[in-house]
Amino acid sequence: MLRVLLCDDDLMNRKVASKILHKEGFDVIEAANGREALEYLATTSVDLILMDLMMPILDGYETIKQIKASPALASIPLIIISALSDTDSITKGLSLGADAYVTKPYNIDTFRISIRDTLGIHTSHV
Amino acid sequence: MFDFFHRSLRNKLLIAFIIIGFSPYLLFLIYTLFLSENKILNKTVLEQYDQADMIIHVMQTHLHLLEKEVLFLSRLDLMDDLIAEDIDKRISRLLTQKYHDYNLDLTLMALDTNNTVIAASSAHLLLKKFDLHVNFDPSKQHVIINDTLYIYTPITASFDTDKTIGTLLLTYNLHNLDTYLIHQQDRHAYIINPRNDISVGDRRLFHITLNQPQESLISEEHLIVYKKLQGILHDWYLVYGVDKHIALAFLYDFIRFMLYLSPFIFATIIYVAVRYSKHVVKPIQQLTAITDTIIETKNYSAQLQLSTQDETARLSNSFNKMIRTTHDALQHLERENRIRLQRFIQLIDIFNTIIQTKNETDCIEVSLAYLKELTHKKELFFSTDTAACSSCIDLYVNDFEKNKRLYYGYISLNLNAFDDANEKEFYHSIATMIMLQLDRIRLINRTLSASRAKSAFISHMSHELRTPLNAIIGFAQYLITYEELNDDQQDSIANIESSAQYLLGMINEILDIAKIEAGKMEVHKERVHIVELIHNSCAMLQPLADDKELTLQLQTNNLEQLTCETDPKLFQQITLNLLSNAIKFTENGSITLTLSKQNQTLVLTITDTGIGIEPSELSRLFHDFTQAGDVMQKGQKGSGLGLSLSKKMAHLLHGDVTLESDGIGTGCRATLFIKI
Numbered sequence: 005m006l007r008v009l010l011c012d013d014d015l016m017n018r019k020v021a022s023k024i025l026h027k028e029g030f031d032v033i034e035a036a037n038g039r040e041a042l043e044y045l046a047t048t049s050v051d052l053i054l055m056d057l058m059m060p061i062l063d064g065y066e067t068i069k070q071i072k073a074s075p076a077l078a079s080i081p082l083i084i085i086s087a088l089s090d091t092d093s094i095t096k097g098l099s100l101g102a103d104a105y106v107t108k109p110y111n112i113d114t115f116r117i118s119i120r121d122t123l124g125i126h127t128s129h130v
Numbered sequence: 131m132f133d134f135f136h137r138s139l140r141n142k143l144l145i146a147f148i149i150i151g152f153s154p155y156l157l158f159l160i161y162t163l164f165l166s167e168n169k170i171l172n173k174t175v176l177e178q179y180d181q182a183d184m185i186i187h188v189m190q191t192h193l194h195l196l197e198k199e200v201l202f203l204s205r206l207d208l209m210d211d212l213i214a215e216d217i218d219k220r221i222s223r224l225l226t227q228k229y230h231d232y233n234l235d236l237t238l239m240a241l242d243t244n245n246t247v248i249a250a251s252s253a254h255l256l257l258k259k260f261d262l263h264v265n266f267d268p269s270k271q272h273v274i275i276n277d278t279l280y281i282y283t284p285i286t287a288s289f290d291t292d293k294t295i296g297t298l299l300l301t302y303n304l305h306n307l308d309t310y311l312i313h314q315q316d317r318h319a320y321i322i323n324p325r326n327d328i329s330v331g332d333r334r335l336f337h338i339t340l341n342q343p344q345e346s347l348i349s350e351e352h353l354i355v356y357k358k359l360q361g362i363l364h365d366w367y368l369v370y371g372v373d374k375h376i377a378l379a380f381l382y383d384f385i386r387f388m389l390y391l392s393p394f395i396f397a398t399i400i401y402v403a404v405r406y407s408k409h410v411v412k413p414i415q416q417l418t419a420i421t422d423t424i425i426e427t428k429n430y431s432a433q434l435q436l437s438t439q440d441e442t443a444r445l446s447n448s449f450n451k452m453i454r455t456t457h458d459a460l461q462h463l464e465r466e467n468r469i470r471l472q473r474f475i476q477l478i479d480i481f482n483t484i485i486q487t488k489n490e491t492d493c494i495e496v497s498l499a500y501l502k503e504l505t506h507k508k509e510l511f512f513s514t515d516t517a518a519c520s521s522c523i524d525l526y527v528n529d530f531e532k533n534k535r536l537y538y539g540y541i542s543l544n545l546n547a548f549d550d551a552n553e554k555e556f557y558h559s560i561a562t563m564i565m566l567q568l569d570r571i572r573l574i575n576r577t578l579s580a581s582r583a584k585s586a587f588i589s590h591m592s593h594e595l596r597t598p599l600n601a602i603i604g605f606a607q608y609l610i611t612y613e614e615l616n617d618d619q620q621d622s623i624a625n626i627e628s629s630a631q632y633l634l635g636m637i638n639e640i641l642d643i644a645k646i647e648a649g650k651m652e653v654h655k656e657r658v659h660i661v662e663l664i665h666n667s668c669a670m671l672q673p674l675a676d677d678k679e680l681t682l683q684l685q686t687n688n689l690e691q692l693t694c695e696t697d698p699k700l701f702q703q704i705t706l707n708l709l710s711n712a713i714k715f716t717e718n719g720s721i722t723l724t725l726s727k728q729n730q731t732l733v734l735t736i737t738d739t740g741i742g743i744e745p746s747e748l749s750r751l752f753h754d755f756t757q758a759g760d761v762m763q764k765g766q767k768g769s770g771l772g773l774s775l776s777k778k779m780a781h782l783l784h785g786d787v788t789l790e791s792d793g794i795g796t797g798c799r800a801t802l803f804i805k806i
Contacts, residue, residue, distance in 0.1 A: 109599045
């Protein structure tokens, strides 16, 4: 079973995403901010990271930077799931090395296709 | 003609010189011609009187001598012989001797008491009775009868002087006097006795009436004087005449000479006048010429050189001084201008540099560097010390929040050290420039921070609203997708989801409007295939049309291949807004999209067969949150932002959105114009 790290400070959003991911057959680890996510990543291996951007303590941008800076974690597929829909945020997020950018509120189909595509692309690379 | 006189100083001088030079000559000529003749004649008359007096004197002396001779002879002792002998040869010899001595037409004779000639100078008279037609007046010694003068004296006996023994008689022809009269070509004299009109000398040349003791007459040809004689000839007059032309000959010669001379004199005067007027006017002409040269060449260093010592020399000196002063003033002005221009260029340069500074520190540093360079004072500094230097450049800035002026600091440049007020002004201008730039920087920063705050707010709001919506929509879609629900549950969840979607749409629109108004909506133009974009929009909304069984038609008017530079996202959003509006307000019939091109404008018209709008309400619809009144009541969904947002987006693309309707029930026509 593929393991997904779901990092989002909003509990409701974490819940709904977690439910969908469970239904889609993923093992979900939840983190409420970037620091928690990095702590999990330090100990647990994951197949996919879903990262919110606007979070307290350590925001998504910084977290992605650190993940991409770490050789062990850099290759993990990463999708940004954020309510920031402006071009600057999307460009900035993708330029940090994210594989996809999904804006909230997302359509469940878009969400699923995005995950599948990211993993598919990644798998084909591997 | 008078222009010749009025316009030329030289001509004036010329005329003056000619008048002054010629008038004495002319006066002299006039005097000679009209006045000197009488003077000369009068002088000549006086001369003639003298001449006449001289002739008279000679004649009278002559006659007086004769008289004395007769008296002398009568007293001789010899005369006693007259009685002694009847005919005394000795007396006759004496008388003859005397007659020869005189050699004149005269006769000497001795008469006895019976008037018989006893002795005579001429022998044929002897012993003849001498008949005098008049008696000898014993009281007189002479008598004149006609043209003969008789001089007589009694002969007395030597022994008795009271006893007259005879008479000694001299008969004298007055024509003898002719020798004393003048007979020349130009002057004549004669004597005349007006009583009997007997004259001696040539009296043909001039006849006159003698009625005064003496007088002068001037006839056409002669100048005549006459004078009464004295003594023996006391009844006689001497008339003396001079040919007038001869007398005036010198005068006429002189006048002729003067007239002959006048052209030469006139020429000389003109020559001298021309030369002298030229000489007088020459400095003025030189002055005029040099002034003209200066005006033409703008060479104010030119100087006038005159060799004269008179007023013109003083004028030229003053002129030279004036020119020198003007020259100096111009040079000074030119130097000043150069300095001003240089200062002006420096000011522009400083302005260009200062205006590019991005923050206050840069602004102060750059300005200080400039001031150091301009004043060559490396020790200049800026201080924010409130104890401001009194004569330094003080800097103030505006507090835009409180709308008042604040002391900012000073630059340690002592403005009182500048004597030149312009220099002071120059540095004041720089100070003003610095203060303006400080204000500008502060204002820009203030605006930027306000703008950033607005952007941050929009971004934050967007994020905060979308986050809970994500949960709502996510849960609703999760239930619909993964849970087995009965129809009622399915319907309820679908309602939640669609309401959330509607809310999302509205939030998006509000944020878009806020973005446009904050100037944050960016336009990213690229070359796009317009018909493809429209097709996409139609495809997206086709399900909604299908739900209401409306037909969507697109008329491309041969513009299928048209591409143009525009922002595809904005274009599509506008198209979607207008099209969804048309679908929303149309219950049955069709919606037609017509694409056309007018010059450089792309026109997309969306015509529906919907409910239509009252024309009076059309303009209101472009206001935010506005829908046509009765439309709201029909429960139509819509934020009322769609048209307003579409119009604003069209403006970003340099276009517009208009709406037309002929009223309720006639459908509606929305048109998008975009400049391409």
